[in-house]
Amino acid sequence: MFPRYLINFDCKTHLCFDFIIIGTGIAGMYSALHLSEHGRVLLISKDNFPAGNSIYAQGGIAAAIDEKDSPTLHLKDTLSAGAGLCDIKAVKTLVEEGPVHIQNLLKMGVPFDRSSKKISLTQEGAHGIPRILHAGGDATGKVVCKVLSEQLQNKANVEILKNTMAVDLISQANKCLGVLVLTQEHQPNVIYARAVILATGGIGQLYEKTTNAPGVTGDGIAMSVRIGARVADMEFVQFHPTMLNSEKLRGFLISEAVRGEGAVLRNHNGERFMPKFHPLADLAPRDIVTRAIFTQMLESSSQVYLDATGFAKNFFKSRFPTIYNTCTSLGIDPSSDMIPVTPGAHYLMGGVKTDTWGRTNISGLYACGEVACTGVHGANRLASNSLLEGLVFGYRTAKAASLEDTSYDKSNIESLNYTKQKTKKLDSQEYDKLLKQSMQENVGIIRDAQDLKKHLNLLQMVFPFLDHDLQSKEGIEFQNKVIVSYMVTQAAMARNISCGAHYRTNSLPKDKSS
Numbered sequence: 001m002f003p004r005y006l007i008n009f010d011c012k013t014h015l016c017f018d019f020i021i022i023g024t025g026i027a028g029m030y031s032a033l034h035l036s037e038h039g040r041v042l043l044i045s046k047d048n049f050p051a052g053n054s055i056y057a058q059g060g061i062a063a064a065i066d067e068k069d070s071p072t073l074h075l076k077d078t079l080s081a082g083a084g085l086c087d088i089k090a091v092k093t094l095v096e097e098g099p100v101h102i103q104n105l106l107k108m109g110v111p112f113d114r115s116s117k118k119i120s121l122t123q124e125g126a127h128g129i130p131r132i133l134h135a136g137g138d139a140t141g142k143v144v145c146k147v148l149s150e151q152l153q154n155k156a157n158v159e160i161l162k163n164t165m166a167v168d169l170i171s172q173a174n175k176c177l178g179v180l181v182l183t184q185e186h187q188p189n190v191i192y193a194r195a196v197i198l199a200t201g202g203i204g205q206l207y208e209k210t211t212n213a214p215g216v217t218g219d220g221i222a223m224s225v226r227i228g229a230r231v232a233d234m235e236f237v238q239f240h241p242t243m244l245n246s247e248k249l250r251g252f253l254i255s256e257a258v259r260g261e262g263a264v265l266r267n268h269n270g271e272r273f274m275p276k277f278h279p280l281a282d283l284a285p286r287d288i289v290t291r292a293i294f295t296q297m298l299e300s301s302s303q304v305y306l307d308a309t310g311f312a313k314n315f316f317k318s319r320f321p322t323i324y325n326t327c328t329s330l331g332i333d334p335s336s337d338m339i340p341v342t343p344g345a346h347y348l349m350g351g352v353k354t355d356t357w358g359r360t361n362i363s364g365l366y367a368c369g370e371v372a373c374t375g376v377h378g379a380n381r382l383a384s385n386s387l388l389e390g391l392v393f394g395y396r397t398a399k400a401a402s403l404e405d406t407s408y409d410k411s412n413i414e415s416l417n418y419t420k421q422k423t424k425k426l427d428s429q430e431y432d433k434l435l436k437q438s439m440q441e442n443v444g445i446i447r448d449a450q451d452l453k454k455h456l457n458l459l460q461m462v463f464p465f466l467d468h469d470l471q472s473k474e475g476i477e478f479q480n481k482v483i484v485s486y487m488v489t490q491a492a493m494a495r496n497i498s499c500g501a502h503y504r505t506n507s508l509p510k511d512k513s514s
């Protein structure tokens with residue numbers, strides 16, 4: 001149904017590494033650190049280094065490190081947020097192995113925030129106990145990624161290629177052999193390896209309103225589909241309830257930890273509304289808070305606010321410096337003004353189907369981090385479980401990939417070429433905008449069969465773009481978005497009941513509380 005490769009190429013020479021990791025977020029970097037003990041590693045990022053969503057993570061990392069906490073309690077909260085669809089083996093792996101990797105980060109020198117020498121733990125939605133470690137107040141991702149990237153730069157076995165886009169995976173007889181890339185100079189090049197690890201992150205940029213970084217366009221999932229790798233749970237897209245609603249700055253997140261510290265949601269009349277929707281009120285699971293805000297905004301055609309004005313003087317500024325500085329630069333002082341918020345596409349629970357060792361159904365192809373679907377999040381991710389996922393499954397994937405066979409025969413693909421893509425110049429920009437609008441309206445927070453069908457009709461219109469060599473990073477990203485959008489829409493049509501983050505108006509939620 002989709003073309004095998006998105007660009008035409010004729011590669012007579014190639015590079016060779018032991019391992020290729022596509023993506024320099026937390027999952028890719030952590031995995032690279034461990035794989036570097038086993039051979040030469042090439043880390044590829046189509047953007048800068050580090051890049052992706054990891055550096056924007058604010059709230060923190062969930063892990064059962066407190067004496068009052070335990071992996072069993074963390075398991076219970078994760079399963080409950082996942083609305084009955086979590087893979088229990090994957091969740092057990094996450095919560096039981098998580099604390100070891102936190103220790104590892106501490107050994108590497110990650111300066112988690114402390115109060116009187118003890119690591120500070122905060123609470124977030126649907127966690128029964130404070131268990132979120134944070135750093136730099138609300139700059140956890142940036143702080144952790146800085147330490148990981150410094151560690152990597154000291155590894156002689158690791159090479160980092162920035163501004164290099166992975167376009168497609170090279171395979172033969174159900175074995176992944178390498179990656180087709182577009183170099184910084186826009187030249188196609190083939191790089192072989194005994195194992196390829198996808199760590200390309202999520203799909204937020206398929207939507208008009210998103211908290212995600214600009215390059216988060218689902219490339220790894222689309223590449224996997226073209227090579228025949230299985231994807232799963234694509235209907236489960238998490239919308240974060242509280243993205244700053246501002247025309248001046250799009251996509252800025254107001255961390256859930258702000259509610260964890262006591263802020264509450266209010267409607268345009270200044271009334272709290274979450275207690276009506278769930279016993280945990282403002283700290284209910286994300287899907288519930290998101291739908292409550294969405295419904296409030298729709299029914300009253302007006303704004304919803306996050307109210308942190310009750311915090312002690314200067315607390316907001318010291319606990320959430322990034323959010324405080326951003327809000328004040330826009331004329332909103334969180335200590336005296338309520339913050340206008342709206343939901344935004346945030347995280348994909350689905351992705352490339354893997355086991356708990358990152359293995360896909362294609363030999364030699366692995367996936368970890370947000371691009372992968374181990375089933376650990378079920379139908380709805382528990383807040384702050386994804387940085388932990390990047391560590392736990394990034395490490396396991398590296399371990400499994402290190403055992404990959406060293407003897408593969410690439411003799412008959414030494415000179416690889418493909419010429420089937422049409423070369424007529426097409427501009428995808430306008431269609432990209434349409435695609436994002438339609439995803440937001442028709443495949444968004446609340447879905448019904450008619451709207452999903454409407455979106456499929458739009459996709460039919462843009463499918464012809466897939467047969468063209470669009471010759472630009474943006475063009476390839478658009479093509480990937482079209483493929484991923486199709487996977488999300490098909491999955492959303494197939495699941496005609498509501499569950500977790502996937503809400504269909506024509507059915508009752510499986511769990512009455514949601």
Ligand SMILES: Cc1cc2nc3c(=O)[nH]c(=O)nc-3n(C[C@H](O)[C@H](O)[C@H](O)COP(=O)(O)OP(=O)(O)OC[C@H]3O[C@@H](n4cnc5c(N)ncnc54)[C@H](O)[C@@H]3O)c2cc1C
Pocket residue numbers: 022023024025026027028044045046047048050051052053054055056057058059060061062140141164165166167199200201202211212213215216219220253346347368369370371383384385386387388390
């Ligand atoms: C604003 C925000 C706040 C968040 N806060 C938290 C939090 O507090 N706690 C938490 O647990 N989670 C949080 N999350 C979610 C979490 O940050 C992500 O799920 C996680 O960082 C994903 O990590 P990753 O390594 O899988 O991917 P990413 O960090 O997204 O990295 C993807 C990488 O892949 C590269 N890439 C993609 N496609 C290609 C290609 N074709 N070729 C080459 N390179 C490619 C990108 O350049 C990038 O380097 C937050 C997310 C956002 C957006």
